[in-house]
Every structure is written in C-alpha cells, then in structure tokens.
Amino acid sequence: MATVLIRAPSIDPKYACFKLSIRESRIHRRGVYAEEHIPARRKVIEYTGERISRRETQRRGDGDITYLFTLDDYWTLDGAFGGSGAEIINHSCQPNLRSCVIRGHILYISKRAIPRGEELTVDYCFAKEVESVPCRCGSRNCRGTINLK
Ligand SMILES: [Zn+2]
Numbered sequence: 001m002a003t004v005l006i007r008a009p010s011i012d013p014k015y016a017c018f019k020l021s022i023r024e025s026r027i028h029r030r031g032v033y034a035e036e037h038i039p040a041r042r043k044v045i046e047y048t049g050e051r052i053s054r055r056e057t058q059r060r061g062d063g064d065i066t067y068l069f070t071l072d073d074y075w076t077l078d079g080a081f082g083g084s085g086a087e088i089i090n091h092s093c094q095p096n097l098r099s100c101v102i103r104g105h106i107l108y109i110s111k112r113a114i115p116r117g118e119e120l121t122v123d124y125c126f127a128k129e130v131e132s133v134p135c136r137c138g139s140r141n142c143r144g145t146i147n148l149k
Contacts (some may be wrong), residue, residue: 009116011085015046020085020120027090027137031119038114044097047086049077069099069106077106091146092121096141 008031011020018038025031038044047069051131052060057068057076067079067087079087086108089097097120108122126133126147133146143149 007120008097009083009085009088011045012048012083015048015084015086017043017045020045022085022088025090025119027092027119027121030088031121032089034084034114037116038084040110040111044108044114044120045086046084046091047077047079047099047108048082048083048084049087050080051058052076052078061092071101071104071106089120089136091124091135092137092139093123093135093142094137095121095123095135098128 009022009034011022019035021033021035022030023033028112032045049067049069051071052075054074054076057070057118060066060078061068067083069077069079069087071077086106089108096111096114096118098111099122100107100109108120114120121137124146128147130147135142135146136146
C-alpha cells in the first residue's frame with residue numbers, strides 16, 4: 001500500500017522574495033505572515049505545486065482541505081504537493097495581495113505596503129456557480145462567502 005507523505009507546510013525561500021513565516025491564524029487554522037516590511041506592488045511569493053489536469057482537479061477537489069489554484073481552462077496547481085508555502089495564505093475579502101498569472105507562473109503581488117507582523121491574504125475569488133463557502137475574514141466589506149457574488 002502506498003503512503004503519501006505531505007511535509008509540514010513551510011515557506012520555500014526559493015520562491016519567496018521576503019521573509020515570511022507560517023503561524024496560527026485568526027482567520028483559519030494557519031496563515032502566512034510578513035516577517036519584514038513589504039513595499040507595495042512587489043512580488044511576494046510564487047504559488048507552486050503539482051500541475052494537474054481538469055479531470056484530476058475534479059477528483060482532488062472533493063477532499064476536506066484542498067490547495068488548488070486554477071491556472072487556466074485546463075491546468076490547476078495543487079499546492080499540497082510541491083507547494084512553496086503560498087498555499088497556506090488565507091482568503092480575505094479585503095486582501096493585501098493579488099494574484100497574477102505570468103507565463104504559467106502564479107505570482108502573489110503586494111497591493112499595498114504590508115507592515116511586519118501582518119497576515120498575508122489574497123481573494124480566492126471562488127466562482128459563484130460552485131458550492132458556497134462561508135467567509136470569516138472579518139474585513140469590513142466581507143461578502144459573507146469566499147465565492148464571488
Ligand atoms: Zn470575507
């Protein structure tokens with residue numbers, strides 16, 4: 001019987017441009033925190049993971065906790081395998097990071113200056129057609145769900 005070992009999540013410094021750490025989060029389980037000041041509009045970390053097809057994405061998407069990031073119409077990255085640590089970044093409706101896809105790479109860019117000690121967040125932008133996931137980000141303009149309205 002095959003056993004798949006998933007290492008404890010950690011930040012891979014190869015993909016992080018600033019000092020980051022993983023700690024307990026107020027939003028959800030664990031989160032990623034800035035360990036130094038991050039200026040606005042800078043690449044903070046690249047989201048990495050195993051590249052999987054549409055069919056495999058549907059299969060893995062059934063799990064309890066998933067770290068899937070849609071790259072395009074066909075490919076998805078599964079951060080549970082080979083993740084840089086960016087897969088631990090929580091959702092917020094008022095995030096301090098935005099994601100952008102450049103030549104097949106998913107980059108998390110700072111939307112504004114982020115002081116040391118602040119939790120990093122990104123808007124997951126779940127489609128409104130998929131199962132609704134309640135949001136507890138606590139931001140003033142929280143949509144109530146991680147899905148877009
Ligand atoms: Zn929210």
